[in-house]
Amino acid sequence: MSEASAVTPELEALLNVDLGPDVYEIEKGMLRRFAEAIDDPNPRWLQQAPPTFPAALVPTGLLHRLFNAPCPLTRLLNGASELEYFHPIEAGDTIAVTGRLTRLRQVAGKEGPSLFMFTEVTYTNQKGEVAVKGKNTYIRY
Amino acid sequence: MNGAKDSMKQVYYEDIEAGSELPGLVKYPTTMQLVKYAGASGDYYQIHYDKDFAIESGLPGVIVHGWLALSFLGQLVTDWLGEGGALLKLSGSYRGINRVHEDIICNGKVVKKYVEDGKNLARLELWAENPAGERTVTGTAVVSLPSRG
Numbered sequence: 326m327s328e329a330s331a332v333t334p335e336l337e338a339l340l341n342v343d344l345g346p347d348v349y350e351i352e353k354g355m356l357r358r359f360a361e362a363i364d365d366p367n368p369r370w371l372q373q374a375p376p377t378f379p380a381a382l383v384p385t386g387l388l389h390r391l392f393n394a395p396c397p398l399t400r401l402l403n404g405a406s407e408l409e410y411f412h413p414i415e416a417g418d419t420i421a422v423t424g425r426l427t428r429l430r431q432v433a434g435k436e437g438p439s440l441f442m443f444t445e446v447t448y449t450n451q452k453g454e455v456a457v458k459g460k461n462t463y464i465r466y
Numbered sequence: 467m468n469g470a471k472d473s474m475k476q477v478y479y480e481d482i483e484a485g486s487e488l489p490g491l492v493k494y495p496t497t498m499q500l501v502k503y504a505g506a507s508g509d510y511y512q513i514h515y516d517k518d519f520a521i522e523s524g525l526p527g528v529i530v531h532g533w534l535a536l537s538f539l540g541q542l543v544t545d546w547l548g549e550g551g552a553l554l555k556l557s558g559s560y561r562g563i564n565r566v567h568e569d570i571i572c573n574g575k576v577v578k579k580y581v582e583d584g585k586n587l588a589r590l591e592l593w594a595e596n597p598a599g600e601r602t603v604t605g606t607a608v609v610s611l612p613s614r615g
Contacts, residue, residue, distance in 0.1 A: 364493060375537070375540060377540050377556075403533065403560055405560060407558075408557070410552075
């Protein structure tokens with residue numbers, strides 16, 4: 326069983342397809358709730374997004390397909406995240422979020438196979454500027 | 467916003483060197499905080515608040531969102547940078563499990579400082595530990611710092 330491929334046609338079909346955009350209007354309340362949730366009292370986060378706030382701007386078009394695609398490996402963990410900042414995200418901004426699956430890699434492990442799913446997400450503001458670029462690795466096991 | 471600038475000591479490029487340590491930060495996430503984070507982020511995966519589901523998934527119990535642990539490392543960096551510095555890049559690999567009702571000990575240090583395109587930059591190494599001393603998140607950051615010059 327452990328040698329069977331976890332890369333199903335449904336997952337493979339997602340490779341290098343841009344999905345989205347999901348469009349988010351950044352409200353002060355969203356920023357305040359996020360800053361409270363991460364327990365960061367810096368008053369700057371009442372107006373400006375804290376570093377990991379892009380995690381709340383979910384590329385649903387990508388993630389719903391990625392997480393619901395049939396796959397023999399049903400458990401999921403977040404493996405790694407990376408964010409690169411070009412312009413601050415502020416209250417009043419409108420952010421368009423697009424995501425894509427860039428790579429699938431199956432590895433054999435002691436406790437069975439794992440599938441690494443590499444994604445890239447772009448966060449673009451209302452001026453058309455790329456505000457943030459993100460990469461995330463999800464692991465099915 | 468200027469109040470924070472006046473009351474906090476600004477770190478400058480000239481003040482740091484490879485090996486300089488950032489002031490540590492200790493967090494103590496509760497299940498309630500994970501529920502708040504789930505609501506604020508939209509990540510409702512049950513391993514972060516449903517103990518039965520987490521245990522059925524082979525985990526020891528409810529575990530802290532990787533993104534939340536990385537948020538703590540983000541705070542470590544932005545607290546240190548103050549108003550005058552800027553975070554350009556932040557990354558983290560989730561290597562181990564942080565459980566609720568346990569300390570997450572966040573640390574960081576300067577790996578190197580360099581000037582690029584006229585900017586005073588530094589690369590940082592970041593890590594979060596659980597009480598057993600295991601590094602559960604390892605990460606990096608690139609920051610720009612103001613100059614005294």
